[in-house]
Amino acid sequence: KRAPEWWRTAVVYEVYPRSFASSGDRSEGTIDGLRRRLRHIADLGVDALWIAPWYPSPRADGGYDVTDYCGIDPRFGTLADADALLTEAHASGLRVIIDLVANHTSEQHPWFTAALADPNAPERGHYVFRDGRGPDGALPPNNWISAFGGVAWTRTTDPDGTPGQWYLHTFAPEQPDVDWTNDAVRTEFDRILRFWLDRGVDGLRVDAAPAMAKAPGLPDADYSGYPGFASTQWTDNPHWDVPAVHEITRRWRTITDAYPGDRVLVGEAFVSSPERLSRYVAPGHLHTTFNFDFLRTAWDAAALRSTIDATLAAHSAVGAPPTWVLSSHDAARHVTRLGRQDTGPEVPVGAVPTDLALGTRRARAALLLMLALPGSAYLYQGEELGLPEVEDLADADLQDPVWTRSGGTSRGRDGCRVPLPWEGDRPPFGFSEGRPWLPQPAGWAALTAQQQAADPTSMLCLYREALALRRRLPDLGGTRLDWLAAADGVLDFVRDGVRCIVNLSRNPVELDHGSRVLLASAPLDHAVPPDGAAWVSAR
């Protein structure tokens, strides 16, 4: 009998390379810096790392605007550095997943430059160019809006200086959407996929997967009560999660599966429901996806249980592993989110006071919950240090397009992208020699990796212990989960020989006499305290 594929139970660590570790005299992360700190990831006990885009890019969207899909941004290093990283990661027992940004290119990609230079160039067909509506085509071709706010179309100027066609961009104007009905686009991305698989990557993360297909004819969207791109209520959207997207992924699956060694395609698909998510991992499509539902589920036992049950049901129906995510480079860090007492995830960070001690206790419990669930989990760099969202970055330091385009209504995503604190008692905390590209809070002296490694009660030590235990406990590797009867506000379930108790109520949960505790998020004293969790032997 064949062993289950590694990605069905893998814990994957997201590296945001600009903020992981620097080298030389740079103020931002490099591949060399990542290589030097690879031990940190290996010692954590994860199975793989996923590296956010490292390609040449003008960085209008932090690297998600690519000009050369088969190159490395010189600010990060060289292809030779990338090869060395792959070799060293593999030697340390770590697989490597890289990012595939296939919904759009940079506006500075040679295709787009050629498309702008000549309205009759074949490259126009690589993108979604349309004539405008109204007199002189002065209105956008339809009413679609961008994920970053504002109209999803930008008008071009023809080489002779007259106003020209409009092009579609689901994200920033610097990120024109490619047209996935165009054969040249499909062929080129086949080549890109093979380029990296040939180099030895273990997988690719498919960025913004739900954006890739658009409804034929590009009809106006119905935005009445518009709740946001991946809202649980918006299921019939002509430019997000359109069924034709699944034809693109089927093509890639054929390419990937022709390679030896269990290569994996991970979909980044923030969609309306677990059932819609499971369509991305139906047989013959992507192997697995990110499930963002914990990001929009309140710290509430009933809500979490219903998210878990719906996720398990939808994924088991298609034979794909459920996955779990608490943080990413797109969301406010969960220590901060969970530290907003009794508020749902929809409340913007900063709108209510944050209790970081509370958020930290809950984050510790949330880790034990996530790692006890069936399937695969994604960690985001810095969560193992319990880093909070940096909410007080100066306006002048903010770089994220969500901020620059929102007119100040959103602070953007820079607050979760602040460079990691490695060691020492003041910034840059061993991240770089000079001033880091985003300033680190002085208070992070207490949160450096070095400081925490020496403290058995630290977040870092909890992550290491939980991940080591998860590897040693085969019971956590299966797909079965049995709920036990529990008091209000308590999650209690068994995974064969391991029982997980998460206490979201205000009362302690007494443990049975003689219980063998395997790991706890907080000191126990015969009971799991409020906002605590424990793994207990069920044998």
Ligand code: ISL
């Ligand atoms: O924020 C989200 C989920 O937490 C989503 O709305 C997300 O922004 C969307 O699914 C796409 O994100 C990805 O592509 C973007 C890029 O800005 C993000 O950083 C990336 O993760 C465009 O390439």
